[in-house]
Amino acid sequence: MEILIVGGGIAGSALALALRAHDLPVRLVEARPEGSDTEGAFLTLAPNGVNALRALGHGDVPAAAGGFELSGLDFHNASGRRIARLSGEDDAARYGARAVVLRRAALRTELARRAREAGVRFDTGARLTGLAEHGDGVRAAFADGTTIDADVVIGADGIWSAVRRHTWPDAPLPTYTGIVDCGGWTKVDLPDSARQQMIFGRRGFFGYAVKDNLAYWFTNVPRATEPARSELDDLDQTRWMSTLRDLYDGDPAPVPRILAATQRAVGVWPLYDLPSPRTWCTERVCLVGDAAHAVSPSTGQGASLAIEDAVVLARCLRDEQAPAAAFTSYQRLRKGRAEKIARFGRQVGERKASSATGSLFRDLTLSLFLRMGARATAEQYGYRVDGSPSGGRRD
Numbered sequence: 001m002e003i004l005i006v007g008g009g010i011a012g013s014a015l016a017l018a019l020r021a022h023d024l025p026v027r028l029v030e031a032r033p034e035g036s037d038t039e040g041a042f043l044t045l046a047p048n049g050v051n052a053l054r055a056l057g058h059g060d061v062p063a064a065a066g067g068f069e070l071s072g073l074d075f076h077n078a079s080g081r082r083i084a085r086l087s088g089e090d091d092a093a094r095y096g097a098r099a100v101v102l103r104r105a106a107l108r109t110e111l112a113r114r115a116r117e118a119g120v121r122f123d124t125g126a127r128l129t130g131l132a133e134h135g136d137g138v139r140a141a142f143a144d145g146t147t148i149d150a151d152v153v154i155g156a157d158g159i160w161s162a163v164r165r166h167t168w169p170d171a172p173l174p175t176y177t178g179i180v181d182c183g184g185w186t187k188v189d190l191p192d193s194a195r196q197q198m199i200f201g202r203r204g205f206f207g208y209a210v211k212d213n214l215a216y217w218f219t220n221v222p223r224a225t226e227p228a229r230s231e232l233d234d235l236d237q238t239r240w241m242s243t244l245r246d247l248y249d250g251d252p253a254p255v256p257r258i259l260a261a262t263q264r265a266v267g268v269w270p271l272y273d274l275p276s277p278r279t280w281c282t283e284r285v286c287l288v289g290d291a292a293h294a295v296s297p298s299t300g301q302g303a304s305l306a307i308e309d310a311v312v313l314a315r316c317l318r319d320e321q322a323p324a325a326a327f328t329s330y331q332r333l334r335k336g337r338a339e340k341i342a343r344f345g346r347q348v349g350e351r352k353a354s355s356a357t358g359s360l361f362r363d364l365t366l367s368l369f370l371r372m373g374a375r376a377t378a379e380q381y382g383y384r385v386d387g388s389p390s391g392g393r394r395d
């Protein structure tokens, strides 16, 4: 069986590795040119993501990609008062792993490198522009005019998935959430903080953790209108950073200090919500990662879910005779979990958007919300991909 994966991000590379571990033949095509994967700031891989990497046989990826562990979250209001705390001290005992902060490009590059090493043909600069399913296979067409024939195609091509668009032309598109995310890393003279600090500032939400004199920071800034692509491509960093400094002026230390020390943000990303597609698969095409379920970054779960998907789908393809049956099993094992986390992410996003308004109410109810959130977190972190014969646990 020829399996073609479209997209060499976290989901695609992890899936390629998982398929090779079962000796299944796989080819991967990625739109970015070779060596251009330097984008993105950093992300937090949750304990379930670390465990999914272990199940993949690559539990050492976070360390190899330069990650560092977190031991919880502290939430502060705009006056600097700590209003809630999520302990991660016992995550290692409870879930077998702690959350890890990683540079996104380092994680993607490490997974891609290992996929190649495992024998995956990994073509870069190949942008999918068309997909046609026929009786005995799928033909994928690319921007350079070439085509590839495969028995099945897996769309691991992210939130704006071309595979999804060509397979289900009427599927709903992502919608802008009214929040712009921005972040980077900045040299600062601050002690290491193994706990991530989250601040509901007066006009925006700010998070940071410090490791080896580098502050890894991000902000969620409410903005009613969706930024145009051209605005992001030609971002005036000086103006953008000056806007951020104004926005957080007067917010608790060390937020203004981190922003003052920052010359440029690593990136600016409008955040989108992907309405849950009715289905993730046909007989020969299937979606993984953000292409299937782009959960909000506020959950800190997108990358972890992508790796879980990869492990479960590869096991289903190993265990079932026909790809259609494998896809159905995979969807049954994974869709409920992803949709639940997506709903949770929308609730968290609403809390963040309330940074500018209703802050007293928010301060009073945040602890309660976090207690409810702690139950969701336990479910998210406690998941094991090898909980059932096919490799996933049903929700």
Ligand SMILES: Cc1cc2nc3c(=O)[nH]c(=O)nc-3n(C[C@H](O)[C@H](O)[C@H](O)COP(=O)(O)OP(=O)(O)OC[C@H]3O[C@@H](n4cnc5c(N)ncnc54)[C@H](O)[C@@H]3O)c2cc1C
Residues within 6 Å of the ligand: 006, 007, 008, 009, 010, 011, 012, 029, 030, 031, 032, 042, 043, 044, 045, 046, 126, 127, 128, 129, 156, 157, 158, 159, 161, 162, 181, 182, 269, 288, 289, 290, 291, 294, 295, 296, 297, 299, 300, 301, 302, 303, 304, 305, 306
């Ligand atoms: C600002 C921000 C912060 C985040 N923070 C976190 C976090 O802290 N923790 C967490 O777990 N998750 C976080 N996420 C989510 C996480 O980044 C995603 O869930 C994860 O990257 C999904 O991986 P993926 O492989 O499915 O998609 P992607 O990483 O988007 O990879 C898709 C790949 O497909 C390629 N591609 C696209 N179109 C085509 C095409 N037509 N042909 C060929 N290739 C194509 C792309 O070039 C890309 O390499 C965050 C997301 C954002 C936007």
